[in-house]
Amino acid sequence: xxxxxxxxxxxxxAALVVAVPLSLGCCRTDLQKATWDARPGRVLxxxxxxxxxxxxxxNLWGLEQSHSFDxxxxxxxxxxxxxxxxxxxxxxxxxxxxxxxxLLLVHTPEYLDxxxxxxxxxxxxxxxxxxxxxxxxxxxxLLRPFRTVTGGTIVAAQLAMEHGLGIxxxxxxxxxxxxxxxxxxxxxxxxxxxxxxxxxGLARRVLLVDLDVHQGNGNASIFAGDDNVFTYSIHxxxxxxxxxxxxxxxxxxxxxxxxxxxxxxxxRDLPGLLDSHKPDLVVLMAGVDTFVDDPLAGFSMTAEGIxxxxxxxxxxxxHRNIPVLYVTSGGYSEEAxxxxxxxxANLLEQFAGAQPRER
Numbered sequence: 001x002x003x004x005x006x007x008x009x010x011x012x013x014a015a016l017v018v019a020v021p022l023s024l025g026c027c028r029t030d031l032q033k034a035t036w037d038a039r040p041g042r043v044l045x046x047x048x049x050x051x052x053x054x055x056x057x058x059n060l061w062g063l064e065q066s067h068s069f070d071x072x073x074x075x076x077x078x079x080x081x082x083x084x085x086x087x088x089x090x091x092x093x094x095x096x097x098x099x100x101x102x103l104l105l106v107h108t109p110e111y112l113d114x115x116x117x118x119x120x121x122x123x124x125x126x127x128x129x130x131x132x133x134x135x136x137x138x139x140x141x142l143l144r145p146f147r148t149v150t151g152g153t154i155v156a157a158q159l160a161m162e163h164g165l166g167i168x169x170x171x172x173x174x175x176x177x178x179x180x181x182x183x184x185x186x187x188x189x190x191x192x193x194x195x196x197x198x199x200x201g202l203a204r205r206v207l208l209v210d211l212d213v214h215q216g217n218g219n220a221s222i223f224a225g226d227d228n229v230f231t232y233s234i235h236x237x238x239x240x241x242x243x244x245x246x247x248x249x250x251x252x253x254x255x256x257x258x259x260x261x262x263x264x265x266x267x268r269d270l271p272g273l274l275d276s277h278k279p280d281l282v283v284l285m286a287g288v289d290t291f292v293d294d295p296l297a298g299f300s301m302t303a304e305g306i307x308x309x310x311x312x313x314x315x316x317x318x319h320r321n322i323p324v325l326y327v328t329s330g331g332y333s334e335e336a337x338x339x340x341x342x343x344x345a346n347l348l349e350q351f352a353g354a355q356p357r358e359r
Contacts, residue, residue: 028054030089031054031075031078031079031082031089032054033054034089034090034092035052035053035054035078035089035092035094036053036054036055036094037094038053038094038095038096039093039094040093041090041091041092041093041094042087042090042091043163044086044087044091044348044352044354045348045352045353045354046164046351046352046353047163047164047165047351047352048163048164048165048166048167048347048348048351048352048354049093049156049159049160049163049165049166049167050078050081050087050091050092050093050167050169050344051092051093051094051095051152051153051155051156051159051166051167051168051169052074052078052092052093052094052152052168052169052170053092053094053095053148053149053152054075055097055144055145055148056071056074056075056145056148056149056152056169056170057071057072057074057075057145058071058141058142058145058146059141069184069330069332070331070332070336070337071145073328073331073336073337073340074149074169074170074328076337076341077169077328077337077340077341077344078092078169080337080338080341081341081344081345084341084345084356085356085357086345086348086354086356086357087354093155093156093159095148095151095152095154095155096148096151097144097147097148097150097151098147098148098150098151098154098187098189098192100112102150102151102154102192102196103147103150103187103192105191105192105195105196105199106178106188106191106192106195106222107176107178107179107187107188107192108178108179110179111178111179111180114180115138115139115143115186116135116139117135118130118131118132118133118134118135118137118138119131121138121142121143121181121186124180124181124182124184124185124186125142125181125184125186126182126183126184130142143186146173146186146187147187149168149170149171149173149187149189150171150173150187150189150192150193152168152169152170152171152189153168153170153171153189153190153192153193153325153327154189154192154193154196155168156168156171156193156325156326156327157193157194157196157197157203157281157283157325158196158197158200158202160281160323160324160325161197161202161203161280161281161323163323164318164323164324164351165314165318165323165324165326165347165351165352166323166324166325166326167326167344167347168325168326168327168328169328169344170327170328171189171190171327171328171329172189172190172212172285172286172287172327172328172329172330173185173186173187173188173189173190173218174188174190174210174212174214174216174217174218174219174285174329175214175216175217175218175241176188176189176218177217177218177221177222178221178222182218182241183214183240183241185218188218188219188222189327190208190219190283190285190325190327191218191219191222191223193325194206194208194229194281194283197281198228202280203279203280203281204228204280205228205229205230205277205278205279205280205281206228206229206230206279206280206281206282206283207229207230207232207273207274207277207279207281207282207283208223208229208230208231208232208283208285209232209270209282209283209284209285209313210231210232210233210234210235210247210285210287210329211234211266211284211285211286211287211290211309211310211313211329212235212285212286212287212289212290212329212330213235213236213239213287213289213290213294213296213297213299213330214235214236214239214240214241214287214289214296214297214330215233215235215241215244215245215247215250215252216231216233216235216245216247216285217241217244217245218245219231220233220244220245220246220247221245223248224245224246230248230249230273230277230279231247231248231249232247232248232249232251232269232270232273233247233249233250233251234251234253234262234265234266235250235251235252235253236252236253236254236255236257236297236298236299237252237253237254238254238255238298239296239297239298249269249273251265251269253265253299255298255299255300256298256299256300257290257298257299257300257301258299258300258301258302258305259300259301259302259304259305259308262290262299262301262305262309263305263308263309263312266309266312266313267312270312270313270316271316274316274317274320274322275320279322280322280323281322281323281324281325282313282317282322282323282324282325283324283325283327284310284313284314284324284325284326284327285327285329286306286310286326286327286328286329286340286343287328287329287330287331288306288329288330288331288333288336288339288340288343289329289330289331289332289333289336290306290309291303291306291331291333291335291336291339293333293334293335294331294332294333294336295332295333296332297332303335303338303339303342306339306343307339307342307343307346310326310343310346310347311343311346311347311350314326314347314350314351315350315351318351326344326347328340
């Protein structure tokens with residue numbers, strides 16, 4: 001009986017995935033319509049670009065909400081930037097999804113083949129119920145959004161090199177390895193973007209500043225032994241991942257860590273790293289799971305402290321004329337997307353001269 005119920009559920013979901021897209025055109029919001037198809041956007045102020053696609057959104061009829069990560073925060077931030085008057089819907093740079101060739105800059109062919117099996121994807125995303133869905137549903141409804149976010153990180157990195165500040169309203173999947181995913185991370189978007197820049201001759205040396213509360217074990221492993229990419233991480237030592245990988249410089253801290261304790265470490269380390277490594281690009285992985293109310297961690301930063309943290313990284317980099325790629329990374333509190341929106345808005349004001357327009 002259980003087997004028959006499972007078959008019936010799979011059949012129902014398969015029918016839904018075929019039927020639902022037929023009605024999406026009439027149900028899309030104005031933001032979705034404006035950011036659905038890939039297109040160039042506009043450079044904001046003195047040199048910043050915002051990259052976003054409505055196709056970042058994972059829609060699995062609510063199953064995506066089984067994980068504590070709010071995949072809808074990307075849309076919420078994009079809408080808030082429009083509602084706040086920082087940009088129009090036409091200003092977003094809308095990326096295409098990353099190609100297989102781009103994914104292979106970091107991932108193995110064997111790993112990409114593993115993603116054809118739903119149970120593997122369910123394991124990497126820590127949502128067991130996804131294993132019940134057919135592979136074509138997983139690909140169109142889940143892997144395609146992740147490929148599009150990865151494409152967004154690539155484009156944001158390329159535009160950062162041209163204009164100074166590239167912000168992707170997604171990405172930072174720093175637990176993905178070359179041959180497997182974990183921790184809600186499928187594709188290693190930042191390493192893929194870095195390898196793409198290197199292949200195009202746009203950048204060689206990169207400083208990866210990972211400020212997510214969880215150590216980026218995937219990125220650390222991918223760049224181990226690579227002298228051109230320096231991985232720097234400030235994270236909570238006594239939480240996932242365990243065991244941790246080895247970054248070029250790890251600052252594993254134990255709670256309580258408030259704004260001052262955190263900034264004492266960052267202000268001590270970052271200027272020297274910028275001067276010694278001399279990167280062509282800084283990547284800021286701006287996780288907001290350092291927030292005091294984050295349910296998956298134990299740091300005690302305020303929203304204002306996180307905003308100052310991000311501003312410090314960009315200020316130190318731009319003072320040295322080093323471009324910055326910003327990706328959103330983690331954050332699991334109800335306030336996470338709002339904090340990140342406020343931080344991005346502040347960066348646009350401080351470093352691109354952008355001001356909210358009258359609406």
